[in-house]
Amino acid sequence: MAKYGMVIDITRCTGCYNCFLTCRDEFCGNDYPGYAAAQPMAGQNWMRVIETERGKYPKVKVAYTPVTCMQCEEAPCIKAARDNAVYRRPDGIVIIDPVKAKGQKQIVSACPYRVIEWNEEKQLPQKCILCAHMLDRGEKEPRCVESCPTGALVFGDMDDPNSAISRLLAAGNTESLHPEYELEEKVSYLGLHKKFVAGTVIYGDKGECADGAEVTLSHDGKVQKTTTNGFGDFEFEGLPSDTEYTVKIEAKGYKPQELKALTRIDVYLGEIVL
Ligand code: SF4
Ligand code: SF4
Numbered sequence: 001m002a003k004y005g006m007v008i009d010i011t012r013c014t015g016c017y018n019c020f021l022t023c024r025d026e027f028c029g030n031d032y033p034g035y036a037a038a039q040p041m042a043g044q045n046w047m048r049v050i051e052t053e054r055g056k057y058p059k060v061k062v063a064y065t066p067v068t069c070m071q072c073e074e075a076p077c078i079k080a081a082r083d084n085a086v087y088r089r090p091d092g093i094v095i096i097d098p099v100k101a102k103g104q105k106q107i108v109s110a111c112p113y114r115v116i117e118w119n120e121e122k123q124l125p126q127k128c129i130l131c132a133h134m135l136d137r138g139e140k141e142p143r144c145v146e147s148c149p150t151g152a153l154v155f156g157d158m159d160d161p162n163s164a165i166s167r168l169l170a171a172g173n174t175e176s177l178h179p180e181y182e183l184e185e186k187v188s189y190l191g192l193h194k195k196f197v198a199g200t201v202i203y204g205d206k207g208e209c210a211d212g213a214e215v216t217l218s219h220d221g222k223v224q225k226t227t228t229n230g231f232g233d234f235e236f237e238g239l240p241s242d243t244e245y246t247v248k249i250e251a252k253g254y255k256p257q258e259l260k261a262l263t264r265i266d267v268y269l270g271e272i273v274l
Contacts, residue, residue, distance in 0.1 A: 001090050001159075002160070003159045004091050004156070004158070004186065005092065005156070005186040005188070006130070006188075007165055007169065007187075008066050008153055008187065008188070008189050009151070009152045009153075009191060010063070010152070010190060012150040012151055012152035013066060013150065014150055014152075015064035016150075017049055018144075018147040018149060019047045019049070019148055020047050020048060020049055020066075020144075022143040022146070023047040023128070023143060023144050024039065025143070026131065027046065028040070035132055036098055037124055039119075040119060040121065046115070046128040047066060047128060047144050048066070048067050048068070048115075049066050049067075050064070050065045051064055055196065055198070058268075059233075059268035061196075063193040065177075065189075065192070067113065068115060068128045068187065069115045069127045069129075069130075069187070070113055070185035070186065071093060071094050071185065072094065072183035073088075075088065075183065076110040076111060076112065077094065077110045080106050080107050081100075081101065081110075082104060089132065091132075091135075096116070096124075096126060096127060096129075101124055102122070103123050113181075141155050158186070174189060175188060175190075177192070194238045194241070195239045195241055195243075196239060196267070197217060197235070197236045197266075198235040198236070199247070199259075199269035199271075200271050201234065201272050201274060202232055202273050209231050209232030210228050210232045210251055210274060211229065211230050212227050213250065214227055214250045214251065215228065215234045215247065215249050217246070217247055217261075219243055219246070224236055239263050241264065242262070244260060244261070245261045246259075247261055249272055257272055259272065
């Protein structure tokens with residue numbers, strides 16, 4: 001028996017919304033008895049793409065984070081349901097029974113990821129089922145995975161050591177979107193955005209971008225180095241939150257500059273004139 005899971009590689013996600021659209025194409029107006037009732041034509045997102053603006057002008061980035069049911073091992077939605085209305089299949093997929101769950105609105109608020117939607121017309125909680133109806137008829141992947149043009153969604157059998165998902169998990173770089181929930185999610189992430197510290201260095205006497213200035217980022221004895229590019233820009237990516245760094249900028253013939261950067265948010269230090 002396969003144990004299904006998914007890795008969402010944020011570094012490959014371009015925010016094209018194909019996954020969102022194909023999910024709606026699969027479920028809007030289509031009943032799959034025993035798996036899920038039809039999704040309403042408006043108002044529900046079983047696969048949503050969250051857009052996050054990072055930094056400030058002129059150093060702005062957009063991060064896309066696809067979010068769906070995490071198929072948790074320790075699923076609060078299962079615990080909140082009466083009558084086994086939510087259950088985990090032997091392959092790990094968590095299903096909300098479209099008959100037994102009728103009227104059980106408490107299931108919606110049990111999910112800390114807020115991925116269960118309430119169907120007012122049918123009085124039914126609903127969510128992603130990893131296209132279990134397709135897998136059971138022999139398809140290899142859910143619709144969202146099939147439709148992703150960049151390979152950002154990697155789905156497969158986590159018990160098969162040769163599957164793409166097992167190899168990604170074995171590499172040890174995946175992480176939970178919210179490890180603090182402690183739910184043992186079967187959907188994990190690669191490349192979740194952290195924080196950056198960036199700036200632009202200028203030679204004051206020439207009024208030019210400082211190409212090749214040395215920039216050192218340090219905190220608690222740990223040091224990272226980079227050099228400015230032809231536009232005088234530098235950036236350190238993937239930094240932990242709420243950490244105070246010292247940024248030192250050095251260039252031959254100029255007095256070094258030292259600044260502080262606290263990664264409560266993404267930090268753009270602005271123009272730094274040597
Ligand atoms: S993400 Fe939410 S809906 Fe999905 S299994 Fe976990 S608790 Fe249940
Ligand atoms: S289809 Fe793939 S690239 Fe497009 S938004 Fe979804 S995960 Fe990202």
